[in-house]
Amino acid sequence: MSNSQTLKWQSLSNDHHLAPFSDFKQLKAQGPRIITHGKGVYIWDSEGNKILDGMAGLWCVAIGYGRDELADAASKQMKELAFYNTFFMTAHPPVLELAKAIADLAPAHMNHVFFTGSGSEGNDTVLRMVRHYWALKGKKDKKVIIGRVNGYHGSTVAGASLGGMSGMHEQGDLPIPGIVHIAQPYWFGEGGDMTPEAFGIWAAEQLELKILEVGEDNVAAFIAEPIQGAGGVIIPPASYWPKIKEVLARYDILFVADEVICGFGRTGEWFGSDYYDLKPDLMTIAKGLTSGYIPMGGVIVSDKVVEVLNEGGDFNHGFTYSGHPVAAAVALENLRILREEEILEKVRAQTGPYLQQRLSELSDHPLVGEVRGVGMLGAIELVKDKQTRERFKDKGVGMICRGHCFNNGLIMRAVGDTMIISPPLVISKEEIDELVSKARLCLDLTLAELEANVA
Numbered sequence: 001m002s003n004s005q006t007l008k009w010q011s012l013s014n015d016h017h018l019a020p021f022s023d024f025k026q027l028k029a030q031g032p033r034i035i036t037h038g039k040g041v042y043i044w045d046s047e048g049n050k051i052l053d054g055m056a057g058l059w060c061v062a063i064g065y066g067r068d069e070l071a072d073a074a075s076k077q078m079k080e081l082a083f084y085n086t087f088f089m090t091a092h093p094p095v096l097e098l099a100k101a102i103a104d105l106a107p108a109h110m111n112h113v114f115f116t117g118s119g120s121e122g123n124d125t126v127l128r129m130v131r132h133y134w135a136l137k138g139k140k141d142k143k144v145i146i147g148r149v150n151g152y153h154g155s156t157v158a159g160a161s162l163g164g165m166s167g168m169h170e171q172g173d174l175p176i177p178g179i180v181h182i183a184q185p186y187w188f189g190e191g192g193d194m195t196p197e198a199f200g201i202w203a204a205e206q207l208e209l210k211i212l213e214v215g216e217d218n219v220a221a222f223i224a225e226p227i228q229g230a231g232g233v234i235i236p237p238a239s240y241w242p243k244i245k246e247v248l249a250r251y252d253i254l255f256v257a258d259e260v261i262c263g264f265g266r267t268g269e270w271f272g273s274d275y276y277d278l279k280p281d282l283m284t285i286a287k288g289l290t291s292g293y294i295p296m297g298g299v300i301v302s303d304k305v306v307e308v309l310n311e312g313g314d315f316n317h318g319f320t321y322s323g324h325p326v327a328a329a330v331a332l333e334n335l336r337i338l339r340e341e342e343i344l345e346k347v348r349a350q351t352g353p354y355l356q357q358r359l360s361e362l363s364d365h366p367l368v369g370e371v372r373g374v375g376m377l378g379a380i381e382l383v384k385d386k387q388t389r390e391r392f393k394d395k396g397v398g399m400i401c402r403g404h405c406f407n408n409g410l411i412m413r414a415v416g417d418t419m420i421i422s423p424p425l426v427i428s429k430e431e432i433d434e435l436v437s438k439a440r441l442c443l444d445l446t447l448a449e450l451e452a453n454v455a
């Protein structure tokens with residue numbers, strides 16, 4: 001089937017490449033699909049197939065593929081100053097201009113940025129920064145960080161520990177000490193007989209119970225994604241964030257919003273914290289910051305925290321590539337495009353509502369138990385019984401559906417039996433129509449395959 005170029009690349013993969021989040025043996029048996037180029041919301045594989053990328057790469061390609069402006073910004077900066085560090089009392093223009101541009105977009109009380117090379121490194125920074133903050137305030141015991149089951153905060157030791165992915169904790173003896181987890185606000189999967197509203201309150205109350213169990217004097221921070229991404233585009237019931245805010249107001253702990261997915265327009269607002277009116281003390285960023293054109297992450301820090309850190313002497317933390325000039329130049333150009341092309345405004349007023357309306361039409365499908373979404377995020381729950389929300393057991397329905405999607409020119413990701421999408425923010429209404437009709441076709445093919453297997 002495959003052409004000789006594809007086979008050549010696949011053999012290079014077999015012989016030399018260890019791919020992230022992959023079953024190495026299965027990957028060898030099957031061979032990776034080779035993606036060769038992209039334009040707008042589409043990518044092409046080495047067999048010449050054109051595929052609508054419903055996941056924007058990995059949630060990151062906000063402005064779409066193939067924008068010359070970002071390549072030009074990188075090229076210009078590489079020629080000007082390819083690298084210099086931001087350690088030991090030096091800086092360079094792009095990192096300073098980017099810090100200012102981000103501070104202008106962030107909530108009013110957040111005006112400083114610590115740069116990293118990725119979201120995971122951002123959350124490693126969070127862990128060290130919040131503990132350092134409390135130590136400087138004379139409260140060395142305030143060390144414990146509360147995360148959530150099935151949250152995702154990256155794959156470094158701190159990131160995977162702060163996250164609540166059991167498959168990640170099983171490998172490498174995680175979480176590290178000083179990190180605990182509470183239930184996630186996943187009504188469809190775990191809400192049982194409760195209404196979504198009651199379940200949202202229950203899930204938020206778990207934060208208070210955990211603070212009391214650990215002791216307020218031992219808790220440094222609570223970290224959460226405004227909307228869980230990798231966990232399955234889990235949109236909390238409307239009661240959840242207001243109740244969490246009530247709990248946070250009662251206790252002296254820091255709140256960290258992991259904005260790696262929600263940040264830079266995914267919800268139609270600049271940050272998920274704007275969408276839900278949260279007032280975080282720190283926000284982790286990455287992905288959409290550069291539209292994925294080059295790696296970059298960071299932590300946006302509130303004035304309250306900066307004031308304390310300012311009095312603390314050296315912060316003994318940083319990465320060679322913190323604030324990398326080429327990454328900063330690309331990020332600046334990406335933010336310029338997001339602003340000047342009014343991409344968020346379009347998501348908020350036009351394409352976001354249109355995507356949600358079109359996606360919701362899939363609710364009538366026999367396999368679909370729920371469709372939910374916000375802005376340019378969506379999830380489709382695949383179930384055996386629409387009324388009771390009962391799942392298919394051990395059939396891998398999500399992966400079956402994902403396979404049909406890939407073979408029919410659409411990338412949707414499967415998280416268990418939840419199909420998720422997060423297309424480029426620049427997707428047009430016509431492209432949304434294509435996405436939804438392909439999704440319906442693939443749901444039909446999945447159902448047909450399930451029925452054939454039963455017969």
Ligand SMILES: *Cc1c(COP(=O)(O)O)cnc(C)c1O
Nearest residue numbers: 118119120152153154260261286
């Ligand atoms: C992707 C992601 C991370 C990790 O970012 P990397 O750049 O992969 O290290 C952290 N938090 C959230 C919410 C993410 O989606």
